[in-house]
Amino acid sequence: LNAKAGPLIYTDLELKDLDGKLEVADQIVSLENFEAKGLDGNMAFNGAYDTQDPAKPAFNLKYDLSQLDFQKTFQAFNTFQSLAPIGKYIEGKFTSTLVMEGILGQDMMPDLGTLSAQGFLETVNGFVKGYPPLQAIGNKLNTDAFENLDLQNTRNWFEIKDGSLEVKEFDYEVKDIAMKIGGSHSIARAQ
Numbered sequence: 001l002n003a004k005a006g007p008l009i010y011t012d013l014e015l016k017d018l019d020g021k022l023e024v025a026d027q028i029v030s031l032e033n034f035e036a037k038g039l040d041g042n043m044a045f046n047g048a049y050d051t052q053d054p055a056k057p058a059f060n061l062k063y064d065l066s067q068l069d070f071q072k073t074f075q076a077f078n079t080f081q082s083l084a085p086i087g088k089y090i091e092g093k094f095t096s097t098l099v100m101e102g103i104l105g106q107d108m109m110p111d112l113g114t115l116s117a118q119g120f121l122e123t124v125n126g127f128v129k130g131y132p133p134l135q136a137i138g139n140k141l142n143t144d145a146f147e148n149l150d151l152q153n154t155r156n157w158f159e160i161k162d163g164s165l166e167v168k169e170f171d172y173e174v175k176d177i178a179m180k181i182g183g184s185h186s187i188a189r190a191q
Contacts, residue, residue: 003034013076014038027051039076041068041093049104059110060101067093067124079110082187083165084121092126092151100160112187117160126151145175163187 020034047061098119138146169182
């Protein structure tokens with residue numbers, strides 16, 4: 001099926017100018033060369049939904065996102081909220097590439113304990129405002145440099161495996177304060 005659609009609304013997400021190829025074979029739905037506009041940016045994705053084991057339907061997805069709005073994306077995707085809770089405090093635009101696979105739960109949401117992914121998130125322009133851990137660092141260092149942290153043109157590599165998200169370490173400087181930023185957090189218990 002060659003698909004073209006005007007506005008497509010899925011929960012709180014509205015996609016415009018959707019175009020791509022959908023193939024169904026052997027209990028697998030494949031998405032090829034899909035493109036759409038939404039969340040103030042452009043999206044391209046390929047992937048598959050595999051129901052050969054109905055109790056544990058699998059998925060894989062590769063996406064390329066360009067110029068998406070942090071806040072709109074954070075509000076639209078529960079998975080983004082789970083993977084990057086700091087997104088609640090970021091304003092601006094980002095670009096991202098991600099390859100992921102895992103199992104879907106009964107609610108058709110990814111089982112985060114089975115999720116495996118690699119990608120990067122690049123802030124085109126962004127500001128972290130009111131993030132409590134950064135405010136605490138600023139208080140300890142007696143500086144307000146972290147109140148509105150400027151994230152212009154950062155490139156953050158990350159990996160998800162075994163129920164944890166790891167942001168690969170990178171160097172950053174704020175008002176002559178050199179930092180190494182990186183770390184990990186658990187997103188789900190591995191099953």
